[in-house]
Amino acid sequence: MxxxxxxxxxxxxxxxxxxxxxxxxxxxxxxxxxxxxxxxxxxxxxxxxxxxxxxxxxxxxxVWRFEVRDDSLYLVRGVLTRVDTSVPYVRIQHVDTRRGPIERGLGLASVVVYTAGSRGADITIPGLTPARASDLRERLRELATESEFDAV
Missing domain, CATH: 1.10.287 (Helix Hairpins)
Structure with a gap:
């Protein structure tokens, strides 16, 4: 991970x-x-x-870890309450990268994953370099598109 x-x-x-x-x-x-x-x-x-x-x-x-698996994005996070999340690619609607002022100052970015049926961002992966965030965003976008075609 x-x-x-x-x-x-x-x-x-x-x-x-x-x-x-x-x-x-x-x-x-x-x-x-x-x-x-x-x-x-x-x-x-x-x-x-x-x-x-x-x-x-x-x-x-x-604690914070994530992994791009064959069928889903898997995350582990949480201090008092450990949260393990698996987001199937077929549920991903779109993926953004975000860089706030503190992140820009530190040379970091976040990836925000929006899923079907949610009111807002379901998953945010913080603490990535801008290049890694862009690569991850594009990889998740590709996997979501592929899974959409596989589901049809």
């Missing part, structure tokens, strides 16, 4: 810092406006949230 690019951990760390920063700023604002929120308590909570987020990044990266 294929793992993600190690740089994805930096993107996930950035995501882990956001809630801690929000808690810290909210605690400082609450202290400024006179609410009974000690700044030390807000800072302690912010540090705890960031520490849990950083631990989750470590375990999330260790």
């Amino acid at each position: 294929e793992s993600l690019n190690p740089r994805v951990r930096l993107a996930w760390v950035a995501g882990a810092l956001v809630p801690g920063t929000v808690i810290l700023v909210a605690g400082l604002i609450a202290d400024r406006v006179g609410l009974p929120v000690p700044p030390a308590a807000a800072a302690g909570l912010a540090v705890a949230v960031v520490a849990l987020g950083l631990a989750a990044v470590f375990f999330r990266y260790r």
Whole structure:
């Protein structure tokens, strides 16, 4: 099975810092406006949230794997709840690549797989190099097209 690019951990760390920063700023604002929120308590909570987020990044990266199989795209992910997903190619409607600002800065991209009968993106594979994401997108598109013809 294929793992993600190690740089994805930096993107996930950035995501882990956001809630801690929000808690810290909210605690400082609450202290400024006179609410009974000690700044030390807000800072302690912010540090705890960031520490849990950083631990989750470590375990999330260790678990996240995917594989392009003969008949389906197979993924394993999840820290507390392990999720094994198998997406048959015949269910794939279309495949996109996505690069947000943090991903662009880190030289990464994600592949988003949309399946039949879903309201949104069913599967997102993060932490790929742009070249790998493009290759994977095209491979999944080809496999979906082939499986559509085989199903008829």
